[in-house]
Amino acid sequence: MLQLFLLFMSFSLAVEALHAFIQDESEHKHYLIVSAVTNLLVNLIGVWFFRNYARINLVYRKAEDMNYHSVCLHVLADSIRSAGLILASWLLTLGVKNAEVLCLGLVSATVFFLVMPLFRTTGGILLQMAPPRIPSSALSKCWRQVSSREDVSEVSQARFWELVPGHVIGSISLQVKEGVDDRPILQYVHDLYHELGIQDLTVQIDYT
Structure with missing residues (x-):
């Protein structure tokens, strides 16, 4: 380069x-x-x-x-x-x-x-480091908002990085209660992180 x-x-x-x-x-x-x-x-x-x-x-x-x-x-x-x-x-x-x-x-x-x-x-x-354009406090706030939902038991393995300049992607793992409809959860999480500028987000859901 x-x-x-x-x-x-x-x-x-x-x-x-x-x-x-x-x-x-x-x-x-x-x-x-x-x-x-x-x-x-x-x-x-x-x-x-x-x-x-x-x-x-x-x-x-x-x-x-x-x-x-x-x-x-x-x-x-x-x-x-x-x-x-x-x-x-x-x-x-x-x-x-x-x-x-x-x-x-x-x-x-x-x-x-x-x-x-x-x-x-x-x-x-x-090195897939945390995107500098997104404050860590904003990511922590999103983490707390997702964790505070009644249908979410645990949030883990949240990683966010820039794939190319200006394009931030990430992944997050959720544990939800057995029998809960995960579609509203997925929509909520995607909308929440999309507002921060994270274009592509992979959400893994496990049932407890």
Whole structure:
């Protein structure tokens, strides 16, 4: 995924900065500067096309939002890397010592800062963590409301997670009294959690 590539890019830039500091390498080739300027101009065009997804903390309402945000951050990170190379070259002409180390470190930290919100969101989806958009207090309230019904003996194994950005699913297990019509219970539970934004809910009913 692009966010993993960007994290790798951030760490590789940090290693490159450390290597430049140890080796005291401060000479830039002119063709690298020309390439950096060209790359920066092209990437700025890409950033303009994806400008609606240029925010660091973006609310993902659908899966496409995360994909476009990943592409935008990739183009933005590459632009920052090119800008850092240009800045380092300019500082070297002014006689600033360790300009390359300073700029590479700054670029590495900036790219890391840009990609971390996306990385955390992606990790939460892959690990099937509780959806951050739904407060835990709201889920607890629903739990209490379902448990308080006279025809429900026990509520257990309630799990909720985002399958894709903007699409929350869940499962819950209920124990109801023998002989009770479960259709009103199912309708009540589905309506209750649907109001929280849980689109798909699996309800398992056991009779006691």
